[in-house]
Amino acid sequence: MEGRLDHGVYQWLAIILITLGLIAAQPHIDWLTSYPKNLIVPFADWLNAMMDWLVKHLGWLFMGVSWLLEWPIKGVRIILQALPWLVTGFLICLVAFIASGWKLMLFTLASCLYMVIIGYWSESMNTLSLVAISVPMAILFGFGLGVWAFNSRQAERVIMPMLDILQTVPAFAYLLLILMLFGFGTVVGLIASVLYSFPPMVRNTIVGLRRVPAEVIESGLMSGATARQLFWQVRVPSSKRQLLLGVNQATMASLSMVIIASIIGGTADIGWEVLSQIRKAQFGESLLAGLVIALMAMVIDRVTSGLASQSGEYENRKGSQKLRQHSLMIAVGGGLAFYALAKLVPVLEVWPREMEFSPARSMNESLTYLIVNFRKEIEMIKTVAFFFVMLPTKIGLQGSISPFTWGFELQTWHSLAYATIMTVIGAICAYRFNPYIAIFVLLFAIFFYFGLTKMPWPSLVLIYSFAAWRVGGLRLGIGTFFGLGFIVVTGIWPEAMLSVYLCSIAVIISFILGAGLGIWAAGSDTVSAILRPINDTLQTMPLFVILIPFVMIFKIGEFTALLAIIAYAIVPAIRYTEHGLRNLSEGVIEAAEMMGCTKRQMLWSVKIPLALPVMMLGLNQTIMYGIAMLVIAALVGTNGLEQVVYIGLSDGNFGVGLIAGMALAIIAMIADRMTQAWSRNRQSDLDISVT
Template identity: 45%
Template structure:
């Protein structure tokens, strides 16, 4: 999934080196001063509670007003949607499973041929054989109602945005905000408006699935070739005819991609909606078994979600790719419809003749969950010391220092020594040595980065005075994106400070930062490997496709099976979800380095290592930065789901808000996560554009993003 907030980072000239050096020196002096006065000025680390603005109360009051005056309207809408959903559920559950499988196979064959048909039929058979058919049909009844509404609403808003530039100027920032607010936060207002139940997931799915549909409709309509537009005008089409007879057919490939993305986001949201209960669907099966630590059952349910998502994704992509292919004749289409009708009729007859083909007998259901549970128990009993050692090493040497700092983490029980003045002096000497080395290798900007790393590791995100953090981020935003981005970053951080979310926000920054560092390093290494080997690329590609189509819940299952709940598990879940962008962008960037640049470097006698680090990576750096940007966005998107297994930052507030219907707390935390995402996105996009402009790659990156 791609989440952007680009308009905030308008291009501005980079600050002069001398001015920037003095500015960063000022931030460093401020950091030293406030650290020296921490005991005298505790409010610089933790904002006083009596100065916190009651923003959550304001949100609760606004929602109470809406609920009081629109209660009957929303309950009437809920009843109508529930009736439609129940009707579709009755139809899906009443249809013989052999007929539904036949229908799904025919759709897959029409989209992608034999191989996609085999995948789809195999997925249906898995669902049937393991007893998940009724739960899956309940899920599809929600998806079947939500997707058409989201597509229609997204198409309407996309056309309005295309036809009316003024409306579009307001629409695009709204889409940026909608795509950075965590998906779970969408459930909170609908719980209050519609009450607990499946309609909450349906309504939230519609709103959450609209942005990708809107963006793809606008993009598709804009990219219609000018000659096609002119031919429609010359034919005398009215504005409405020109839209639906000329532009929409020409833009259909992009629109079909939007429909595919809408289906995937809807499925993801419907699974998350199981948190509010009310429907015995596959999401509820997964969540309930996770809560009971029944890892075998949760793994089987998670595989259902994964394969359904994969089938939807592959079929949608196949239809989008096939749209511009050869048009079949009317006779060919009639023949195919006749064969499809006969196949469906045959399946209905078989279901009447052979009852197990209508309702699969419960006695025939496979139950491998208990052997899986026993295997997990055996692994835990015999190899827990291995997983526990890995977990403790990452926690004590990496996660805890980033949270509370080296000064708060060092204990003789694990580190082997206590924090003494001698240890602090050694740490300072190592930091100075690395800073001087960075200055020599990369000048003062590298030295400033080294200072920031050692500073955060020693004091942690929660121990860093907020004026220092805000000054550093604001200065960085000003340096790469200009005053507009700096003002937005400052305002966003001030909002989190004044509303009392600063400490929680720093915990979110710590968890996501740790996951982003590891996922970017691991993903970049895999991407470099795949860029140098076609065989590796062919193996890594399908794995990345599968990871990108899996709903977030699925990533929790193997982690909980091995490492149990906790902060390490939360970080690992975020890491797995965010590892795909660095793989893809690193491989794509390295493979698209101009051949003449590579040949020139080889003619100068570069070794393979020099060719990679001194030629390919510098030229691919703009795309690599875009990969880092998407890694951060996906990490923040996952952080709310990670609250289920151990995150205590803003994600936990969103999760608590859903569980208790506390709109102010949950929505406020969701806004905080969105602000973090938009600030990081603006800074990285501005930096990426600077690097692209410096290397003459603006046109290429613009085409990639389009």
């Protein structure tokens, strides 16, 4: 009952009435369905003209930079390819031991042996050579920008929006820009990797430098430190853990982008191997190659995160301090010894092709058996999901119900019954719970009946902008209005709604399933222990590797893309829900227990309401993960903005690809700002803080 007289409720009801009016007028007014073509602003043509001018007049400069950047990549590649696999594996395992001890070293050893035995050692070293150059460049550039933003508020106001754009615009959108400026080859992957991976380093540098305790700074000043000494000998060492976390995130982002860049890089690395096997529809071969990428990602992630978390703990491990002090000596001595051994035993230098082991054929046969024997079940899952969930969301019940799909023709009384049922549900929600829940029910009923892609674009712009204003204030509302307006006037609104439709379904399913698993994990250490390695694997595995099993089982299409997005986006929903429920105030829990709350009451009336701000941050990240995976899903035949970006890349149309990428970035930033604003409002209402 509370909130019945809230002005916001009446405003929402007015917007719903306006929406219904626009829907009624839609058959008679063409521009309500599609924005007039003669009013479309040709931003894409302008961008293409600008790019042509840039290439014509400054192409020589960029090609010169490309030529210079080729040399360090070639140098590292020559070294890695010349070294016996035994020596390189030993050095990598040594770094793993220094970072995190025996367990990580054994995992790294197993990973290296897998790459050798499966026959992908050479391709893995080509990928590693690119990472070895791109990561230091990203770290140095990101650290420099972070320091600048830390010292200058004006610089920060410019840098932070730039980071938002770089982290939300799909990489495909600017791969073409790099390709046109720097030419075809490994440099494309290098520059794309740096552009994608330096933003986390910038953010962590700013956070780390700002979190240095005031008493530490005061101690440095009292010791007579100069400004330079205060920075390098006080601030930087004190923020070491945060900086190393930035190194970890930059490294993972760099590896991810190097693989995506293989699409146009054409180099003989492991990313190209995966792509070529996927194109041949070779399930076993592509999954085995994809596992190499996943193992590389997990090893690099564990090593860098292990170095980040040492900070005093490392030296306390028995014998580790001595090993660290002599690590260079051990590396040189062990490397020389293993090099000599490899020269004596050829199999330890280059693994013979006849000794390679590949279970790809067995995997392909198993998949064929699965598809042949469970064809009906697979088709039933696809059919039910597509005709009863995806298609109604896309084109509405009025467009999807037919004798072929639902078994009957949609009649007038069906529509009236649907409207009556949804109105009654809304009224019950308004009376028993909250009027805003009723508003949500009514909006859902409209979307599901008429279809997201068939709604009048003015009503959707109005609904999204008003929602942003109610959640985040006037500034966010205006920003949302102009952001969506940009999508409309550039003529890509229909494609944008296709992306929103697919991503929305995936995010809703991911959040519901993820929150459920997170609640279960928060109440059971066993479940938490089981889910943790699964989450780690999904989060560190490069995006398009996740596509492989779904493509091979369900073939290409929107349903395959939906499953891949869910598999990737479910992780933050699980993690944040468990974290929120496990880190509640003990005083509140004890008070609830003293009042005699049952377990169900404790969960639904105490824990979940208090953990909701953290869970909403999980929803925020679920949306971001969903959009990131949506872009990769363009490879399996989606039709939204992500496909426009990919087509722009394939056709060499820089303007079209970048405009579509910017539209995706706008959608991502709107969702990001709205969920963060809601979380902050909830924290303020509960007088809690989220860390």
